[in-house]
Structure formats: C-alpha cells, structure tokens
Amino acid sequence: MSLDWSALGQVTAVSIGVTVAVVVVFALGVLGLARFEGAREENGTVHAGSLTQAALCFAACAAVVAYGIYLIVPRFH
Known part of the structure; x- marks a missing residue:
C-alpha cells in the first residue's frame, strides 16, 4: 500500500x-x-x-454548503 502524499497535501490545503x-x-x-x-x-x-452585504455573504455560504452536499450525495449526480 502506498500513499500519494502530494495528493493528500493538496486535498488538505484546499x-x-x-x-x-x-x-x-x-x-x-x-x-x-x-x-x-x-x-x-x-x-x-x-x-x-x-443588509445587502449580509445577504450576499450568507447566500455564498449557503451555495458552498449546497455544493458540498451535492458532491457527497451520489443520488444528485
């Protein structure tokens, strides 16, 4: 068994x-x-x-969370 340490480092950094x-x-x-x-x-x-700043920031956070859920749940693919 071998690990691709550079890929692990990239995933950690991202x-x-x-x-x-x-x-x-x-x-x-x-x-x-x-x-x-x-x-x-x-x-x-x-x-x-x-208020616009707050709404845009919270919408961006919600988009990141939704994208993460999309990546995790295979049914959405």
Whole structure:
C-alpha cells in the first residue's frame, strides 16, 4: 500500500483554504447584520448596503454548503 502524499497535501490545503474562506465570508455577513442593526437602533435609518452585504455573504455560504452536499450525495449526480 502506498500513499500519494502530494495528493493528500493538496486535498488538505484546499480543505483548509475553503474552510477559512467560508468562515471569513460568514463573519462578514454577521458584520453586515451588526452594522444594519446598529444603524437602525442608532438613528432609525436603514442602510441597504449593510443588509445587502449580509445577504450576499450568507447566500455564498449557503451555495458552498449546497455544493458540498451535492458532491457527497451520489443520488444528485
């Protein structure tokens, strides 16, 4: 039995990279929601940019999760 160490290293690097990217995008979504709520509580005006940022970030995270499920479940292929 032999292992292809370079392939294992590539899979590990991509997994870590995608994990960090999803966490950063999710954190940016939470930041957008926090800015939206803070602006609404502070002066009663709604800033659509923060809400749009949050929605896009959460949609990107949902797309990554959906793609992962698509790759794992053989029935979807």
